[in-house]
Amino acid sequence: MHVTTDSSFLEQLTAITDGWDGSTERRYCHLCNVSALLNQQLENINWVGFYLMREDRQGLVLGPFQGKVACTDISLDRGVCGLAARTKESVRVDDVHTFPGHIACDSASMSELVVPLVSSSGDVVGVLDIDSAQRGRFSEDDQLLLERVAKIISGALWT
Ligand code: SME
Secondary structure (H helix, E strand, O other), X not given: OOEOOOOHHHHHHHHHHOOOOOOHHHHHHHHHHHHHHHHHHEOOOOEEEEEXXXXXXXXXXXXXXXXXXXXXXXXXXXXXXXXXXXXOOOEEEOOHHHOOOOOOOOOOOOXXXXXXXXXXOOOEEEEEEXXXXXXXXXXXXXXXXXXXXXXXXXXXXXO
């Protein structure tokens, strides 16, 4: 597994998402720190961050992230992010060049894992997107861990 097994990682994640005041600006503030924490903890990644559901629910818009400049808007019928948001399922792609409709923000990206963020009422509120320059970087264990991460984030910031 390429993700730290240090249990303090999840404790730290819980700590930095704790105490949200219900405002959009503070949600962004917490998500900024989450993207920084994930960037520190995950090996062999070149982009990690959030795309958040637009208010009109017609597409995703770029949120806090770490990595190179990225595309700002993704419609729900496009890309790995759109598929995860539309189906409410994680999407793990070993080789992005084989994924029809993949949106390349950084030409170095080879593999990608996108996990939906789902609110307590069951609505997709965004996605957590992670890219790697390594082919097949993300294992099933990584996916399970990142799904736990997504649950902690949505439980703390979309209640
Ligand atoms: N590759 C994504 C677009 C976002 S970037 O990876 C940061 C996609 O296909 O949805």
